[in-house]
Amino acid sequence: MKLTRDNLHDFIRGAAILGTGGGGDPYVGRLMLEQELRKGTDIRILDPDELADDIFAINVFSMGAPTVFVEKIPNGPATVTSVRKVEQVLGRKFNAIMPVEAGGVNATLPLIVGALTGLPVIDADGMGRAFPELQMVTYNVYGVDICPLVTTDDFGNSVTYETSDAARAEWLARGVCVRMGGISQAAAYPMTAEQIRDTAVRHTLTLSVEIGQAVREAREQHRDPVGALLDYFRKARHPRHAAMLFDGKVIDVLRETKHGFTVGRVLLDGIENSSGTCEVTFRNEFLIAKQDGRVAATVPDLICCLDRETAEPITTESLKYGNRVKVVGIAAAPVMRTPEALAIFGPRAFKMEEDFTPLEALG
Amino acid sequence: MKLTRDNLHDFIRGAAILGTGGGGDPYVGRLMLEQELRKGTDIRILDPDELADDIFAINVFSMGAPTVFVEKIPNGPATVTSVRKVEQVLGRKFNAIMPVEAGGVNATLPLIVGALTGLPVIDADGMGRAFPELQMVTYNVYGVDICPLVTTDDFGNSVTYETSDAARAEWLARGVCVRMGGISQAAAYPMTAEQIRDTAVRHTLTLSVEIGQAVREAREQHRDPVGALLDYFRKARHPRHAAMLFDGKVIDVLRETKHGFTVGRVLLDGIENSSGTCEVTFRNEFLIAKQDGRVAATVPDLICCLDRETAEPITTESLKYGNRVKVVGIAAAPVMRTPEALAIFGPRAFKMEEDFTPLEALG
Numbered sequence: 001m002k003l004t005r006d007n008l009h010d011f012i013r014g015a016a017i018l019g020t021g022g023g024g025d026p027y028v029g030r031l032m033l034e035q036e037l038r039k040g041t042d043i044r045i046l047d048p049d050e051l052a053d054d055i056f057a058i059n060v061f062s063m064g065a066p067t068v069f070v071e072k073i074p075n076g077p078a079t080v081t082s083v084r085k086v087e088q089v090l091g092r093k094f095n096a097i098m099p100v101e102a103g104g105v106n107a108t109l110p111l112i113v114g115a116l117t118g119l120p121v122i123d124a125d126g127m128g129r130a131f132p133e134l135q136m137v138t139y140n141v142y143g144v145d146i147c148p149l150v151t152t153d154d155f156g157n158s159v160t161y162e163t164s165d166a167a168r169a170e171w172l173a174r175g176v177c178v179r180m181g182g183i184s185q186a187a188a189y190p191m192t193a194e195q196i197r198d199t200a201v202r203h204t205l206t207l208s209v210e211i212g213q214a215v216r217e218a219r220e221q222h223r224d225p226v227g228a229l230l231d232y233f234r235k236a237r238h239p240r241h242a243a244m245l246f247d248g249k250v251i252d253v254l255r256e257t258k259h260g261f262t263v264g265r266v267l268l269d270g271i272e273n274s275s276g277t278c279e280v281t282f283r284n285e286f287l288i289a290k291q292d293g294r295v296a297a298t299v300p301d302l303i304c305c306l307d308r309e310t311a312e313p314i315t316t317e318s319l320k321y322g323n324r325v326k327v328v329g330i331a332a333a334p335v336m337r338t339p340e341a342l343a344i345f346g347p348r349a350f351k352m353e354e355d356f357t358p359l360e361a362l363g
Numbered sequence: 364m365k366l367t368r369d370n371l372h373d374f375i376r377g378a379a380i381l382g383t384g385g386g387g388d389p390y391v392g393r394l395m396l397e398q399e400l401r402k403g404t405d406i407r408i409l410d411p412d413e414l415a416d417d418i419f420a421i422n423v424f425s426m427g428a429p430t431v432f433v434e435k436i437p438n439g440p441a442t443v444t445s446v447r448k449v450e451q452v453l454g455r456k457f458n459a460i461m462p463v464e465a466g467g468v469n470a471t472l473p474l475i476v477g478a479l480t481g482l483p484v485i486d487a488d489g490m491g492r493a494f495p496e497l498q499m500v501t502y503n504v505y506g507v508d509i510c511p512l513v514t515t516d517d518f519g520n521s522v523t524y525e526t527s528d529a530a531r532a533e534w535l536a537r538g539v540c541v542r543m544g545g546i547s548q549a550a551a552y553p554m555t556a557e558q559i560r561d562t563a564v565r566h567t568l569t570l571s572v573e574i575g576q577a578v579r580e581a582r583e584q585h586r587d588p589v590g591a592l593l594d595y596f597r598k599a600r601h602p603r604h605a606a607m608l609f610d611g612k613v614i615d616v617l618r619e620t621k622h623g624f625t626v627g628r629v630l631l632d633g634i635e636n637s638s639g640t641c642e643v644t645f646r647n648e649f650l651i652a653k654q655d656g657r658v659a660a661t662v663p664d665l666i667c668c669l670d671r672e673t674a675e676p677i678t679t680e681s682l683k684y685g686n687r688v689k690v691v692g693i694a695a696a697p698v699m700r701t702p703e704a705l706a707i708f709g710p711r712a713f714k715m716e717e718d719f720t721p722l723e724a725l726g
Binding site for chain 2: 085088089155156157158159160161162163164168171172174175176178179180
């Protein structure tokens, strides 16, 4: 797997799809990456199946509300500051960078940090999608310590958290994030090669490129790009259930930027392939989709709102009245659906009344 | 100057008076100190005029809203955790402890930390009173860096701040303080002997003992304790203007615990020596006193509400309808009234419309 100016657009599109509406609009991330690649910077990508035993990686990401990311954009150098602070606390240097989530701008920021530091980036992440909170990663589910977590603002002010658990780190860092202006640049979850092998969701960078490519090729060949995306997952080496849940027009969006998150819901009226209404609730990412009040998909399964003609993903902060979208559900990887995992990022973890039901059982 | 079980009550009373309504109720601090002294712990106190050149001191304090301190009490061991974290960041050990403020429970916490660590405590502080925010200290006015600041909660979760200035550290740490439950145990402003000599307000621990003693002796000799307190300041080695501003009964208290502070105002009706009404506004500490709408005293001059019979200080979180109080004004030390100092903790720094006017000019 190699990231070039040729597959960059595929990668960005794929990452936005995996972002399930959140993780921030990858547009800015694409511009930053393009700039690096144009300079001739070689961003090395490591296969998680072939890691040297002495790999010591740090996860980097922008924390905050995607609505804010539109104006206050992710910041590579501030993220590097966070990485250096974690190194200071641990007294040990990192030799690899890693994305905490596969979605949105947080899929591209690690590549920028890789370019800025000269370190390789690992083709794996902690969810194979995007989630709103720091404890919502497979690393945490399977025992990796989030600390030291460091968050830095655009002015270089940095804060280091050493807490008993990841949920407590999230709670404190979110308060700081709000006071940093709704976005902060973070480094956390330092991990050894063994921890990566044991807990990460693998090849999600490659996955992004491949699904972005499937959509592009369908467009070029005048096939249905949404159908091509679903086909990709159904026919993948590890097949995953994928289905169109609703074909509709956005008739209402309720959206607030609150306590450091973008929260709300979108309401759709059926067109062509669907009738009735569909409501999708979000907290940075889409969490639950209901058709005429009946649950159609639940987190951590992926729920995406895609432009019905082009399959271009629409993020929660940019949804608006009149968007014609297909709502799509994709089964999460098995490692994301265990009881331990659902306790951390199933619907109940979002204070919802519904239990998780696998997408394929909701047919 | 030596702190013993004999002068402990004088010290506590004096510290509560210098607390100008804030700094937290020193009752709990007294119990903690009594326990240490009963064990035979010798708390060494250093004269700031006789500091060895290799002194390297750290300021410790509880941060939060005094209303919260009543239930969630200051915590010595958590404060020691903060001290150790600052040492880790700096890679250097402290050999002295210092109070950041002379008032309330924050005058006693450094002595507890001194007892727990075996380190001496310096007889000086950064204001000679209490203030609500971290940047409001002479250290900051005269160029000492607040960072690294560390705050720790009762469960040992700790957060380290490295910021461009003290006001930014206050802003971020206050957000964390609220999420830690309204109180956190802090260490900040690491200082050398030279910095202490150049910027601290000296002998404020001794001052607390002496004013507490003046009040006690007046009580014992059936003299007016409030008058004795005023006399003490007027006849001190460095005399300071001190005056009774109002003699009244509390007829209304508006008090909120908001954004990590105890804010509000108390309204008094005149009795015996006063007529009309007096309003005193507070933010943890008393900030401005007005008699019938006319300014009678302004921060940083000290404004205290004392029981009119015993001169026992009444803190902002415990004020209530029916309290018979004498409102007293005491001129702040000259180092607290310079233009640089007023920019940091004059009335304008509290977003008030009034400018600072020296107490003696308001006669």
